[in-house]
Amino acid sequence: xxxxxxxxxxxxxxxxxxxxxxxxxxxxxxxxxxxxxxxxxxxxxxxxxxxxxxxxxxxxxxxxxxxxxxxxxxxxxxxxxxxxxxxxxxxxxxxxxxxxxxxxxxxxxxxxxxxxxxxxxxxxxxxxxxxxxxxxxxxxxxxxxxxxxxxxxxxxxxxxxxxxxxxxxxxxxxxxxxxxxxxxxxxxxxxxxxxxxxxxxxxxxxxxxxxxxxxxxxxxxxxxxxxxxxxxxxxxxxxxxxxxxxxxxxxxxxxxxxxxxxxxxxxxxxxxxxxxxxxxxxxxxxxxxxxxxxxxxxxxxxxxxxxxxxxxxxxxxxxxxxxxxxxxxxxxxxxxxxxxxxxxxxxxxxxxxxxxxxxxxxxxxxxxxxxxxxxxxxxxxxxxxxxxxxxxxxxxxxxxxxxxxxxxxxxx
Numbered sequence: 443x444x445x446x447x448x449x450x451x452x453x454x455x456x457x458x459x460x461x462x463x464x465x466x467x468x469x470x471x472x473x474x475x476x477x478x479x480x481x482x483x484x485x486x487x488x489x490x491x492x493x494x495x496x497x498x499x500x501x502x503x504x505x506x507x508x509x510x511x512x513x514x515x516x517x518x519x520x521x522x523x524x525x526x527x528x529x530x531x532x533x534x535x536x537x538x539x540x541x542x543x544x545x546x547x548x549x550x551x552x553x554x555x556x557x558x559x560x561x562x563x564x565x566x567x568x569x570x571x572x573x574x575x576x577x578x579x580x581x582x583x584x585x586x587x588x589x590x591x592x593x594x595x596x597x598x599x600x601x602x603x604x605x606x607x608x609x610x611x612x613x614x615x616x617x618x619x620x621x622x623x624x625x626x627x628x629x630x631x632x633x634x635x636x637x638x639x640x641x642x643x644x645x646x647x648x649x650x651x652x653x654x655x656x657x658x659x660x661x662x663x664x665x666x667x668x669x670x671x672x673x674x675x676x677x678x679x680x681x682x683x684x685x686x687x688x689x690x691x692x693x694x695x696x697x698x699x700x701x702x703x704x705x706x707x708x709x710x711x712x713x714x715x716x717x718x719x720x721x722x723x724x725x726x727x728x729x730x731x732x733x734x735x736x737x738x739x740x741x742x743x744x745x746x747x748x749x750x751x752x753x754x755x756x757x758x759x760x761x762x763x764x765x766x767x768x769x770x771x772x773x774x775x776x777x778x779x780x781x782x783x784x785x786x787x788x789x790x791x792x793x794x795x796x797x798x799x800x801x802x803x804x805x806x807x808x809x810x811x812x813x814x815x816x817x818x819x820x821x822x823x824x825x826x827x828x829x830x831x832x833x834x835x836x837x838x839x840x841x842x843x844x845x846x847x848x849x850x851x852x853x854x
Contacts, residue, residue: 443506447550450500474720475729491680495520503543511537515551521675530555533568541604548605561820571673576812607815613789616806620777633764634771641763648698657686663712667755692719696776711756711765717746749785
């Protein structure tokens with residue numbers, strides 16, 4: 443039977459869209475089933491503020507009446523305005539090992555975006571770079587850490603060969619064991635020790651009882667520190683507060699930090715590191731909280747032994763004051779007092795050589811690589827990164843020198 447693509451319009455079709463990954467990955471032990479209620483809210487305009495500045499269409503692929511794949515097509519006005527582009531996006535891509543179905547899904551997303559005047563489609567982004575995004579192309583042997591996805595290895599072949607998509611950008615995640623402080627270049631700790639005495643900056647844990655105010659402080663740094671990143675779109679206040687509501691059960695004051703001027707209270711830096719709640723969610727098995735999933739999660743939560751550095755940033759005017767070095771140091775201090783002795787960074791653009799060299803200088807190794815793809819839709823459109831294939835970043839030990847490591851830490 444040929445493949446049929448249908449836009450998701452009914453409640454029953456939305457349920458099929460949500461349920462498809464749970465069936466597809468049912469026998470895959472590495473995959474972590476996300477909480478079903480959270481995924482339902484994420485694609486619900488009534489719960490996700492993303493829809494206030496975006497248009498979204500979900501699609502399902504059927505073969506002989508059976509769902510064999512899914513995808514979203516969406517236009518994010520905030521991204522287009524901030525990046526001054528006319529990108530269209532796709533996300534939530536899941537598919538059986540079926541090249542015809544994959545190509546039909548991508549074609550549907552492309553045509554939907556072309557009709558809206560977009561000059562390309564870029565993805566996967568579900569829904570933006572502030573959410574789970576990119577296709578896993580290295581690190582299949584690892585259980586996905588919080589706020590990351592795991593994909594079948596055949597997905598890469600589907601997108602690159604069956605669908606003809608072009609690489610736009612890779613991102614890297616680094617493994618860091620926060621126990622070998624003596625192995626880190628001493629220049630980083632020297633700078634960390636001068637943050638308060640020479641620059642009047644205090645680095646402290648976030649206060650969970652003041653979560654909403656702390657979210658505002660974090661947002662101030664987040665939107666400035668990452669604004670030059672490829673594909674970045676700022677979070678607005680409503681979106682940030684929605685993220686806070688979703689993460690408040692996960693947030694640990696030991697791993698969330700604010701840097702501020704002692705005299706004025708101005709926020710100059712922030713770090714949000716999250717215990718790997720995926721370890722607890724995996725214990726629930728199928729993403730359901732009831733009847734006993736919540737109890738399994740509560741029990742497993744106590745055994746979480748790794749973290750993900752979701753975001754660590756410093757305002758530009760303070761990026762050479764040692765603030766990032768001090769935030770790194772606080773991570774080592776937290777590792778000494780919690781069950782979590784290591785983890786992974788959030789994703790870093792492969793083109794961010796300073797940050798990647800800094801991670802290498804901290805003793806890290808690349809553990810996962812995610813890829814963004816694009817297809818040009820308009821005549822005369824240029825690739826978002828014309829020489830994308832020239833950026834397969836690899837460690838270069840010649841860069842392990844004190845000044846490079848120090849600058850890289852503060853460029854975070």
